[in-house]
Amino acid sequence: MSKPIRWGVLGAANFAKQHMARAIHAAEGAQLVALATSDPAKAVGFQAFCPELEVETDYDALLARDDIDAIYAPLPNHIHVEWTLKAMRAGKHVLTEKPIAMTASQVDDLIALRDETGLLCAEAYMIVHHPQWARAKQLLSDGAIGDVIHVETVFSYSNSDMDNIRNRPETGGGSIRDIGVYTYGAARWATGQEPREITHTNIRYENEVDVTAEINAQFDTFSYHALTSMRMCPAQSIRFHGTTGVLTVETPFNANLFGPTRLHVADMSNNEVVEHFSGANHYVNQVQNFCTTVRAGQGAHKDYPWTLENARGTQDMIDRIFAADKR
Template sequence: MEPMNWGILGAANFAAEHMGPAIHAAKGARLAALATSSPEKAARFEAFAPGLAVHSNYDALLADPSIEAVYIPLPNTLHIEWGLKALAAGKHVLIEKPLAMTAAEIDRLIAARDASGKFATEAYMIVHHPQWQLVRRWLDEGRIGQLRHADVAFTYDNPDPNNIRNRADVGGGSIPDIGVYAYSSVRFAARAEPVEMSALIKRENGVDTFTQVRGEMAGPGGQFSYAALTATRLFARQEVTFQGESGRITLTAPFNANVFGEAQVHLHTKTTTETHRFPGVNQYVLQVEAFVAHIRDGAPYPWMLEDAQKGQAMIDMVRAGEV
């Protein structure tokens, strides 16, 4: 079977450094087109994808009949607009997180997906990493007893006022950039949803740079307390801990595995300590391969638009709970 031809809307740094190479390296996929008006930016993609077709604008790429799937790493406020256009053009679409600015916006994308018969979802890559699948299985199996508490920290320092993540007009801030990981990682692993949330939020120029969340979540095993810290003005930190009545699970590179550090999961109980390491696993490649397998073979996909919408609903709840 011929590989699935992919196109990328825009030459974002993240696409050049991570998702573009992942698409081209994934089994059953090929990066075949890019939309950018900059020859210099296109050259970064052509270096790992020789023969890449470069379109001068997004509409031209969507009109390319050879492209079957589109990846959208545009500014946050443009995700829904171009996701709808890609579906209307008959493309499958993988949209960078956060999918939208509010949960209600995603209704239009779900309706367009259903009407088009094409696949569309959020690029929430961590659910494809075996470390998160392992943690989910451990929690399902009750390896730490009943879950009582989960806490997350995801921080980095980005003071550049011109960086897109520090611009309110395009949906910048720590909550949309990394809150989607801090919140929905626990939702995914514990099969839980928020019950109530309160948040201390600090801003600079209309963009949240520090958000501390406390609340309660509920899953199959009952209700548990939850705490999360996201910040874009602190030294880099990534850590997730699930504490139960009889054990604890800790992830030391939960989100940027093999970039922040080696992915490791530690299980501590009263009598044992168990550690699993995942060197060299590329969660972006796994994400693309799962996307292709879902379309080609009907394989299960762990993160649908409905999952992303519930994650955005939690973000909305955090913002509404500001104190």
């Protein structure tokens, strides 16, 4: 049996404690070894489910450890690139939370170092590791709804805590960077198409952070509309409207947490087929896919479900949306 990929977590973020560190601990072929945090008290919640977890009080000390193969980085958005580059230069494979960069050009730096070192570097875009999304992509490719004519998607939640990093401009906050990566990236990944033009933006700001963003775009064959908000009642959905049917992905982004994971395919006569995907954990799947790709060696990143090139495409769309905004 192959040795496990040994992981270190860079920062004691609540999201890491609730989801990703647990996923690393649970994933087959992975071993959660150490956590770096300037406040050791924050490690207690991690050690509750992983008692053997070691704690470093310095990020660089974690990167210097010889018993760490891979780093998971759930840091504030504005320092993702800095620490991803540092981790790769320390010889570690890196899985960094989304958005992995603040601009598309920064992703180019990550791609260059990945290619130079042969290390796996990826954005933690977990939804593509869920079977409901693999199935949705297959259905669209197979023409289950004919040609895609329009895509409609919504992702919202309520967060008015102005001390939260999502509400602070200096940490790269805002709904577009936080959840637009899902609404934009899901449409791109599932259809294999890229936006030709951002045709409309309606973005509302508070404290120089976009709190609600409505955008329209034109892809090769379909029109696109997305709404993201950090000031609305929680909701999430995505619908692909085709010439012969409609595909709806239920709970597309927070699988099993927000609601049930189901696909609905309706035809011209309004007959509907529903497929269920309960039980799958996309965080665990993501870790397992990452570990499998690491073991496959240099060049295997091309087969990873969400490459840096995929992440760059979404970041390029985000850059273009901000550039198109006429506030």
